Amino acid sequence: MDCSKKHKGFTLRFLEHTADVGIEVIAPDKKSALEAAGCALLNLIIDTSSVENKEKFEINLGPFTDDGDMLFEFLNEIIYLADAKSVVFRSVSVVEVSEIIKAYLEGEQFNPSKHIIKEQVKAATYHQLVFEKIDKGWFARVIFDV
Amino acid sequence: MLGGKLRKISDVEYVLEKSYKEGMQVNGVIFADSELLEQAIKDKAIEQVANVAFLPGIVKASIAMPDIHWGYGFPIGGVAATDPEQGGVISPGGVGFDISCGVRVMRTDLYLREVERHIDRLVDALAVNIPKGVGSTGKIKTKRKELEEICVKGARWAVEKGFGWKEDLDYIEERGTFPNADPSKVSSKAFERGSDQPGTLGAGNHFLEVQVVEKVFDEKVAEVFGLFEGQLVIMVHSGSRGFGHQICTDYLRVMDAAVRKYGFKLPDRQLACAPVESKEGKDYFAAMACAVNYALCNREILGHWVRFSLEQALKMPAERMGVSLIFDVSHNIAKFEKHNVDGKIKVLCVHRKGATRAFGPGREDLPEKYRKVGQPVIIPGDMGSASYILVGTKEGEEKAFASTCHGAGRVMSRAEAKRKIRGSELKSSLEARGIRVVSGSMSLLAEEAPEAYKDVNRVVDVCEKAGLSKKVAKLRPLAVVKG
Numbered sequence: 347m348d349c350s351k352k353h354k355g356f357t358l359r360f361l362e363h364t365a366d367v368g369i370e371v372i373a374p375d376k377k378s379a380l381e382a383a384g385c386a387l388l389n390l391i392i393d394t395s396s397v398e399n400k401e402k403f404e405i406n407l408g409p410f411t412d413d414g415d416m417l418f419e420f421l422n423e424i425i426y427l428a429d430a431k432s433v434v435f436r437s438v439s440v441v442e443v444s445e446i447i448k449a450y451l452e453g454e455q456f457n458p459s460k461h462i463i464k465e466q467v468k469a470a471t472y473h474q475l476v477f478e479k480i481d482k483g484w485f486a487r488v489i490f491d492v
Numbered sequence: 493m494l495g496g497k498l499r500k501i502s503d504v505e506y507v508l509e510k511s512y513k514e515g516m517q518v519n520g521v522i523f524a525d526s527e528l529l530e531q532a533i534k535d536k537a538i539e540q541v542a543n544v545a546f547l548p549g550i551v552k553a554s555i556a557m558p559d560i561h562w563g564y565g566f567p568i569g570g571v572a573a574t575d576p577e578q579g580g581v582i583s584p585g586g587v588g589f590d591i592s593c594g595v596r597v598m599r600t601d602l603y604l605r606e607v608e609r610h611i612d613r614l615v616d617a618l619a620v621n622i623p624k625g626v627g628s629t630g631k632i633k634t635k636r637k638e639l640e641e642i643c644v645k646g647a648r649w650a651v652e653k654g655f656g657w658k659e660d661l662d663y664i665e666e667r668g669t670f671p672n673a674d675p676s677k678v679s680s681k682a683f684e685r686g687s688d689q690p691g692t693l694g695a696g697n698h699f700l701e702v703q704v705v706e707k708v709f710d711e712k713v714a715e716v717f718g719l720f721e722g723q724l725v726i727m728v729h730s731g732s733r734g735f736g737h738q739i740c741t742d743y744l745r746v747m748d749a750a751v752r753k754y755g756f757k758l759p760d761r762q763l764a765c766a767p768v769e770s771k772e773g774k775d776y777f778a779a780m781a782c783a784v785n786y787a788l789c790n791r792e793i794l795g796h797w798v799r800f801s802l803e804q805a806l807k808m809p810a811e812r813m814g815v816s817l818i819f820d821v822s823h824n825i826a827k828f829e830k831h832n833v834d835g836k837i838k839v840l841c842v843h844r845k846g847a848t849r850a851f852g853p854g855r856e857d858l859p860e861k862y863r864k865v866g867q868p869v870i871i872p873g874d875m876g877s878a879s880y881i882l883v884g885t886k887e888g889e890e891k892a893f894a895s896t897c898h899g900a901g902r903v904m905s906r907a908e909a910k911r912k913i914r915g916s917e918l919k920s921s922l923e924a925r926g927i928r929v930v931s932g933s934m935s936l937l938a939e940e941a942p943e944a945y946k947d948v949n950r951v952v953d954v955c956e957k958a959g960l961s962k963k964v965a966k967l968r969p970l971a972v973v974k975g
Binding site: 367414418425426430458465470471472 | 535537563564565568585588625681694695696740741744748752761904905906932933935936
């Protein structure tokens with residue numbers, strides 16, 4: 347999923363809290379809900395249209411205690427990669443969701459003269475965390491520590 | 493109010509009865525005046541005070557400071573002490589992601605009037621010498637072995653490498669080295685994130701300020717702290733950076749599993765915890781201690797760049813300018829401390845999340861110089877108004893496990909601040925008031941606008957009226973350096 351583009355069939359809402367920021371996502375299925383939540387996180391950090399897909403990173407995670415834990419782990423893995431490797435991302439693609447997640451992130455090295463960081467995101471939290479199947483597809487809610 | 497369960501004790505103290513929610517083990521105690529209380533209720537932070545009261549082994553009360561605001565799990569401005577002998581727990585959420593986020597103030601012998609013409613040069617030097625911003629990497633690249641040394645030695649590592657003075661260590665909480673750190677309890681991911689961040693300010697609400705002592709409230713204590721009106725001082729606010737964030741993230745998962753293992757019933761998953769004496773609890777404490785040491789080392793290195801910048805700008809050795817550390821104290825931490833519980837002295841695990849330790853006079857833990865008057869407490873305000881130096885009290889030890897506020901406390905969400913305030917306009921308006929601003933990001937600057945915070949003067953006044961701490965000096969910002 348190219349995070350710089352709008353995608354049909356998805357709903358995204360940013361939640362305002364006094365100190366932190368949250369997101370709510372509705373997507374047609376579990377895989378795309380993970381991608382949409384990942385994109386929401388990336389767009390919190392940076393204008394993803396300013397990022398070029400020059401490097402690819404593979405994510406392999408799992409097993410998880412439950413779906414909430416899956417979302418928590420997935421988003422925190424993105425935060426870890428961005429910080430540890432000093433990269434910014436534009437695209438998220440989840441290729442497998444079962445007891446494990448296999449996904450790819452694409453982006454480039456952070457360049458302060460090219461990329462403007464909108465928000466420092468420290469972590470995804472368990473607070474008010476929801477990742478569940480609903481009538482319309484899958485619903486995710488995450489509060490980030492910023 | 494709150495179903496009639498909130499009882500007014502005084503103009504600055506309220507009790508939330510434990511019958512407010514089934515499962516609360518103790519009452520909530522909120523130190524606030526009517527206006528700050530109203531903000532906290534509106535913000536739903538009081539619900540979080542109630543939720544913290546569910547923690548197994550919590551003693552006395554779930555306590556909120558006047559700068560309380562909504563957090564995730566714990567409120568920001570929350571204090572909770574648990575008794576390890578009674579199955580008391582330790583919770584990473586009660587410390588926060590930015591483990592040992594804290595502040596230090598460095599004094600000088602200089603009057604502002606003597607050096608005013610050099611302030612721009614000083615700010616320019618700080619802007620160059622202080623690594624700052626999101627993902628900022630420092631001038632110090634550390635290999636795994638050195639990071640492990642930092643984990644164990646804390647600020648002492650920095651001093652041994654020449655980034656700081658030996659005498660600084662006496663004026664850092666725990667003499668610069670937090671005990672019981674075990675790097676084997678820290679993940680490779682955390683080490684990876686921490687490898688090039690020692691000696692970096694970071695972003696968000698972290699900052700460095702050049703300030704002047706505007707007013708001294710207590711001459712006797714100010715003299716002991718080395719403070720006088722018109723004096724140039726520097727304040728540094730930073731933490732354990734990505735290293736600490738990753739440790740918190742890693743152990744939240746461990747604690748999430750522990751909650752199920754020990755059969756705890758908690759109203760919020762982010763309150764995940766384990767008994768202090770369990771393997772999970774001990775492992776977290778040992779890893780958290782590494783992050784505390786990382787933060788203490790980080791601020792010591794930043795202090796070194798402050799001295800270096802002062803020397804560059806004023807062309808004088810730091811020793812001749814009397815650049816020394818008043819104190820360095822964390823406001824996101826869990827510590828074992830002795831406190832009086834129902835007439836008995838007990839060792840408790842005290843969580844302070846957005847709250848500052850404020851020991852009164854006589855505590856052996858304090859440097860000898862401060863033992864007679866109490867611990868210096870450093871309160872960073874917002875960048876447009878003021879910061880404070882307070883001193884801890886005996887009364888605060890009894891009422892709030894020796895804790896007081898940690899800042900002004902947010903009142904406006906980051907998004908709202910960005911909508912209402914433009915970073916560039918804010919910079920211009922602060923500069924028109926004589927406050928120079930150096931910021932890597934105008935967007936992040938807008939989030940930290942003075943309007944986004946409560947009135948710090950009101951917050952410290954409530955702390956004083958409640959007996960938690962006393963005002964010693966008020967500091968006015970001259971220049972702000974932010975990520």
